[in-house]
Amino acid sequence: MSYWRKPLDWDKINIPEGKIHVMEDQCKGCGFCVEYCPKDTLEMSDDFNLKGYHPVVVVNEKSCVNCQLCEVICPEFAIFVTLKNNYPATERIPETRKGVKIGES
C-alpha cells in the first residue's frame, strides 16, 4: 500500500550526497549539528577529543544530502560538507521507504 504518488519527473531528479569533514579536535560537542541534521547522519561520540570534549561522529554518511545545515549552525567551524555525488532520486530512496513500492497500487 502506498500513500504517495510517483512524481512525474522522478527519474530526472538528482539527490545530492555529501562528504562530511569533521575537524574533530575543534569540536566542543555542543550537539547543534546532531540536533538539526535533517537526516540523522551524525551522533555524539563516547570518545574524547584532544580538548576533552565528546566530538561529533558521522554514523551514516550515505544518508547525508549535502544540505550543509550542520556546517552553518556549527559555532566552532568544526564541520563542513562538500558535494560527493548527485545520484538519481530512484537510487536514493530513504531507508524508511525501502519497503514501499513507489508509484504502485
Add this chain to the structure above:
Amino acid sequence: MNAVTHPMEDILRMDRMPHIWCPGCGIGTAVTAFAMALQKAEICLDKTAVVSGIGCSGRVAGYVKLDSFHTTHGRAIPFATGLKLANPELTVVVISGDGDLIAIGGNHFIHAARRNVDIKVFCINNFNYAMTGGQLAPTTPEPATTTTSPYGAFEHPFNLPFLAESSGAVYVARWTALHIRRLTKSMTEALSKKGFSFVEIIAPCPTLYSRRNRLGDGLDELKYYHDNSVIKHGLDTRELDIGYRKEIVMGKFVDKDRPTFIEALNDRFTQVFGDKYEQYGPQNANGN
C-alpha cells in the same frame, strides 16, 4: 582529499581555532552568518574592515582574516566612524556585544545612527555582560537573574530595533542565532546598504546567562528560539520589546533611504561654497 579546506578559510583565521567561546555559545554561529554574508555580498574583502569592542562578542575582530581592530570598551563605533570618514571607500563593519555597543557605547550608537554614518553594526545580544562574569546589561529582560541582579532584574531593558530606528538607522533587522539563513540574508543586505545599518542577533550564552537562569545549555536555547520566535517583517519597532521567556519577534523592520553623513556634508558645503567646493568621498577618489 587533503586539498579540501573549510569554506570559510578565506575569511576566518582557522590557525587561531579553537576559539575562546564556550561550547554552545551563539557567537560562533553569528560569525558563520557574517562570513557567508561577506561571500554573498560580493564586496571587495581588501576594502572591508571589521571593528569590535571589548567582550566575548568583541573577540570577533581577532578571528577574521580581514583588516580589523579590537578597540577599547564601548569605542567600536567612534573608531569605525573615523575609519569610514577618513577612507570612505571602505565597507566598515562593527561586530560587538550589547553591553559594548549599547551600555558604555550607547551614546556613540545613537549619534552614529542620527548622523547616518555609513557603517554596519551587528550587535550580538546575549542579555548580559558575559566576559566579566554575567552582570546585568541594558538588554537584560525583567526579571532575569544576573550576578548583579540576584533577585531578578527590575530595570526596563532597551528594545534595540526601536532604539536604532528612532535614532535614525536606515536598515534594522533582528534574528536569533538559530535563523542562520535569514540572518545571513539580512547581513548581506546590510553590507550592501548605504547608511547606518543595524542587525541584532539574539545568541545563547550558556555559561552565564542560561546557567544563572537555569535555562540549560546552548542547544536548549536554540530549541527555545525555535518554539518561541515569530517572523513579522515590517512590524512597528515599538512593539519589539523582549520579555523574559516571552515570544521573540524577528524580521526586517526598517529599510529606507536618507542622506549619509558624507552626502549631507557634501550637500551643505556645495550650497555654501558652490563650485569652489571639492566633493569629499569615494566618487572623488583618484585611482581607486
